[in-house]
Amino acid sequence: MRESRGGAVTEPPGRGGYPKRVTFPVVGMVGGGQLARMTHEAGIPLGIKFKLLSDSPQDSAAQVVRDVVVGDYRDLDTLREFARGCDVITFDHEHVPTEHLRALEADGIPVRPGPDALVHAQDKGVMRARLDAIGVPCPRHRIVADPADVSAFAAEGDGFPVILKTVRGGYDGKGVWFVRSEDEARDPFLAGVPVLAEEKVDFVRELAANIVRSPHGQAVAYPVVESRQVDGVCDTVIAPAPDLDPELAGKAQELALRIAQELGVVGHLAVELFETRDGRILVNELAMRPHNSGHWTQDGAVTSQFANHVRAVLDLPLGDPRPRATWTVMCNVLGGDYPDMYQAYLHCMARDPQLKIHMYGKDVKPGRKVGHVNTYGDDLDDVLERARHAAGYLRGTIVE
């Protein structure tokens, strides 16, 4: 019996061994954000039953899923109740406490990615220590005790500026500080969470290597993409990364596959990378779930990251990750001054009949990610312009 088929499957796969009565498996996803929304969307064609643990019935995914449990993922009893009847548990975010995940596993529920893998995406200190141990190139870093220790860390290298990160709880630029002096290094220590110091890398650009790995060890690698950030938030992703040395691209894919294997990742793994001026790649962050740098795959790859994440957590054979177009560009749609973006559809859809809009059903707040657009084609300048125009028009920063 395959673990991933859940309790309903009583016989091994094989044409002779068909059970009399089986049901399609239930995937339980913790977190009601847009990643859960889009994972549900990708699971519908597979006939997978999708169950959601959401903070609120108004959450992005909760709006479009039939089977929603509203509750707090930090409460073990809530998690256990939710997990009953699920064949596998997976995640929209990385915030579920490790000890809760171990408890679910002890209850016999497959958790994918498992707690031993997920901790590397939850705790930047653990992640850096592990990547060091397996020889993965990272920015110079160490845990620092206080502002004076930050000065010492700076002096050990090229001096200030230095990047400080709380080891837990950060995302999209939150929990990250760019400090130019010991004086500026006080805030990160206020939360009482260990602080990681990292050198400010002199990078040419940011890349991301997205791969998906299944419990039996099959893995697929998407083309390496270029990820452009604005104010610490992902703004534009270009697939594949333009003018990337094929050897370096291959190295980045191999690195991501090796990290996934060494850490025992199941599902989607995004490895955010710096491409340095001297032609190296250094690991910036890890995410063990579908990731913003993989949204382009919805319209630009044979199999989307969301579909492959579902297949991976169910231990199904993975789908082809290859691109369907020469270039695909994703631009995030951030909240602007207009409370509703629906009116902008008229202009955007009429201007570009090939435009792919993905909205999350979220209330618009300035700077909040409320959707993204994908465009694809043979001419990168054109593909970029179309995506930027649509994202800007939806936000309200472009008005014609």
Added chain:
Amino acid sequence: MRESRGGAVTEPPGRGGYPKRVTFPVVGMVGGGQLARMTHEAGIPLGIKFKLLSDSPQDSAAQVVRDVVVGDYRDLDTLREFARGCDVITFDHEHVPTEHLRALEADGIPVRPGPDALVHAQDKGVMRARLDAIGVPCPRHRIVADPADVSAFAAEGDGFPVILKTVRGGYDGKGVWFVRSEDEARDPFLAGVPVLAEEKVDFVRELAANIVRSPHGQAVAYPVVESRQVDGVCDTVIAPAPDLDPELAGKAQELALRIAQELGVVGHLAVELFETRDGRILVNELAMRPHNSGHWTQDGAVTSQFANHVRAVLDLPLGDPRPRATWTVMCNVLGGDYPDMYQAYLHCMARDPQLKIHMYGKDVKPGRKVGHVNTYGDDLDDVLERARHAAGYLRGTIVE
């Protein structure tokens, strides 16, 4: 104000005229089958709110939609209650009584397609009369009164065999009889529904012209496809139809666009056609909703029929209907002897990582449409083989 934006929109579109607070529209779909399921799936990325009127909470679409009303579409009060809060009503099937649709319109709810269009897909007698009136080529036909009148109809042309159809209530070969003699012509009259007689067309193959039309008159035409039937049920669709004379393909598209305009169709229109041995096209059936002959568009076209149906009923600009691959093939998955097809995923997905599976969440019954698969590529033989293998393996008629 645009009617399609619904009651919540109080100002016309335009960057200066943004309302302070609007909400994305609610599309109400009557019928919980696979077409509603896939329309919901296509609406998620647009942020459209989807509401379903379903016969049962276990229906295909009801399994994956958040906002489901379980009720009988034949009951006007149920329909009215369902329509409250919807910005537009559209359909998974053609069975809602025309007078109920008129009542909803009188209540101020946009119904798309509207009753005056939809009646042509509900009543084959009305459809044939209207197509005659606008000069659309059809098989020779007339309403017949009894078996003796069927003999008379046969004698008026090339004799038996003759096709008999009840004017209402038929689908997938039901409500259709192939009769070789007056003796065989008794059954169709038993239901007390008017019976339409049609000549047995000497056709080379069946084609389908799928178009989508919006209330303001924009329309897009998908490539004309070849549709292969087995026992009166669609088995395989090839897009585009191989070796189709481009002039005839253009004629078929123009015919479908003209029918949509003359009949006032809004949303997706499928025109099923016979290609005759002497190079003509004759209209077989009309369907005013996403259609089996358009399922290939999910993976094979820039914009799927489902996404374009949603855009049309909301009067949004339509998406590009062009193909993304040289060839796309759709094969229906019919129920076979295995009660659950999930186990077959292992083999199918491992054999063909590019395979696109679309299952409907239905219980398997022999002969019932429970899903379909799409394949695409440059080599038609290969694309056909892959789709046929997967559909056959899922059904259980292919075992290796």
